[in-house]
Amino acid sequence: MGISRDDVLISYLDLLRLNLIATEGIELSLKAEYLTQLETTIDYMKNHQENLKNLSNRDQVALSLSTFTADQQNIEKLANGVLVLLSVGNLQIIYDKAVALKTDIDAYLNIKGTFNLPEIDRASKETNRSLNSAKLKLDTFWADALNYGGKSGYLASFYDNLPSEMNPVYVNLSQSISYLSELLSI
Amino acid sequence: MSWRNENNQINQTEFAEQAQFLEDRPTNFFHFKDLKKNKNLRPFYLLALVFFILVALFLVQAFSQKPPEDEVINYQVAEDLQLDPLNQRVYELKENLKMHDPTKQSLPFPEVDLKFNIN
Numbered sequence: 001m002g003i004s005r006d007d008v009l010i011s012y013l014d015l016l017r018l019n020l021i022a023t024e025g026i027e028l029s030l031k032a033e034y035l036t037q038l039e040t041t042i043d044y045m046k047n048h049q050e051n052l053k054n055l056s057n058r059d060q061v062a063l064s065l066s067t068f069t070a071d072q073q074n075i076e077k078l079a080n081g082v083l084v085l086l087s088v089g090n091l092q093i094i095y096d097k098a099v100a101l102k103t104d105i106d107a108y109l110n111i112k113g114t115f116n117l118p119e120i121d122r123a124s125k126e127t128n129r130s131l132n133s134a135k136l137k138l139d140t141f142w143a144d145a146l147n148y149g150g151k152s153g154y155l156a157s158f159y160d161n162l163p164s165e166m167n168p169v170y171v172n173l174s175q176s177i178s179y180l181s182e183l184l185s186i
Numbered sequence: 187m188s189w190r191n192e193n194n195q196i197n198q199t200e201f202a203e204q205a206q207f208l209e210d211r212p213t214n215f216f217h218f219k220d221l222k223k224n225k226n227l228r229p230f231y232l233l234a235l236v237f238f239i240l241v242a243l244f245l246v247q248a249f250s251q252k253p254p255e256d257e258v259i260n261y262q263v264a265e266d267l268q269l270d271p272l273n274q275r276v277y278e279l280k281e282n283l284k285m286h287d288p289t290k291q292s293l294p295f296p297e298v299d300l301k302f303n304i305n
Contacts, residue, residue, distance in 0.1 A: 005299070005302060016293065068300075079295045083291065086293075101272070101276065163288055177276060177283060
């Protein structure tokens with residue numbers, strides 16, 4: 001049971017580690033801090049599992065399991081912190097791509113000669129407004145995350161409010177993409 | 187005398203019912219030309235016409251119908267070809283955003299007993 005539990009946790013934490021490495025939109029200092037914590041925890045799990053396999057005495061097994069419980073009290077908080085970083089990081093990537101796309105669409109409309117049309121001007125301003133609103137919320141999140149730090153458990157506590165806190169950013173980005181589509185269809 | 191001999195059975199123990207009922211085979215087969223002699227052929231022609239129309243309709247439907255999957259694939263290919271690079275980027279961005287909805291969590295913490303012990 002203890003060995004199987006370690007297997008599940010090692011696989012899960014490794015999956016989080018790989019996702020964290022692959023996600024580009026995360027503040028680098030937070031990313032590095034959480035990667036270190038994940039790797040340390042994975043190493044601990046592997047050692048604990050090896051230790052359990054070699055034990056034959058019942059009392060020793062019980063002691064090893066108790067030590068694990070005491071040492072890994074914050075493992076779920078660590079995972080939740082990483083999940084917050086992944087979620088916000090992915091929204092950050094979409095925001096960055098939307099800004100780059102807006103610049104390219106503006107250049108295309110200038111070449112086409114339709115950039116100054118009233119309906120295009122309106123859609124362009126709406127796009128900028130919703131993108132700025134998303135940027136403001138994302139910047140506030142990163143600033144708070146950096147100020148409070150990863151170790152204080154700020155991100156883990158943010159996890160429960162993630163849907164309500166990040167939904168406005170999602171809505172802003174969704175509106176921006178709709179406006180970008182509108183700019184191309186006019 | 188000869189007529190009486192022909193009708194007389196040699197085997198006197200055989201009953202009349204057991205004797206062959208039709209001795210002569212029919213010599214006249216069906217010929218289409220004979221139908222012309224029939225005065226009321228209109229229902230026959232009408233039935234034949236309806237039969238041919240039904241067969242023709244079935245064949246037309248069978249050849250004109252295409253598998254629905256092919257139509258869907260062709261439609262999608264056509265749509266992909268029509269998207270220019272900027273529209274393609276907008277489409278990809280929209281799909282990417284759908285995948286990263288913060289209200290949906292694809293990697294929740296596994297349900298394991300962290301306080302498990304054998305005692």
